[in-house]
Amino acid sequence: MVAADWPEVEAIYRAGIATGRATFEPAPPRDWATFDASRRADLRLVAAGADGTVLAWAAASAVSSREVYRGVVEHSIYVHPDAAGTGVGSRLLAAFVELTEARGVWTVQSAVIAGNTASLRLHERAGFRVVGRRERIARMTTGPLAGTWCDTILIERRSAVVGADDPEATT
Structure with missing residues (x-):
């Protein structure tokens, strides 16, 4: 994903927001610079059609600035x-x-709004597992669920490759 992709990425993000099931954000970031600053540059991808049109995007942010969490990210994927x-x-x-x-x-972790069954199925097929549920964590401000308290389903995928040779990795 590069700056030139931003108009299409932003439109896909906006469409996700409109569903009321993708995020608690009321609007996408105001511009590419804001989006860029909030995501790791090395962990952003787009999927494009044969004509080059962006069909989907994925990006991640660090969960913490602490060194011990350097290998943990929170991601988003929008189609x-x-x-x-x-x-x-x-x-x-x-x-x-x-x-x-x-x-x-x-x-790789994420908090999926309860009821977003398509996202939960997508992630399950990719090896993510449910690790918890946060009840009534936030009130939706936009879309068809505006004013509704929503739960989030916490999911994660633990790499079988990174850290697999570390005997302390599972303690």
Whole structure:
């Protein structure tokens, strides 16, 4: 993902926000610079169609500035509504997981809004597992669920590659 992708990335992000199931954010970041500053530059991908149109994007942020968490990221993945059900999300998430492992990430996590069954199924197929639920964690401000308290489902994927040779990795 590069700055030139921002208009399409922003449009896909905005479409996700409109569903009321993708994020608690009321709007995408105001510009590329803001988005860029909030995500790791080495952990951003887009999936494009044959004509070069962005169909989906994935990006991650560090969960902490503490060195012990250097291999843990929180990610987002968004698919254009017209590309839903085509497999592009699965292919992008697989490529994203591969990229995270190449960058030394041992845990990819996210908080999925309860009721976003498509995202939960996508992640389950990619090897993510549910590790918890936060009840009534935030009140939705936009979309069809505006004013509703929502739960989030905490998911994670632990790499079988990064840290696998460390006997202390599972203690």
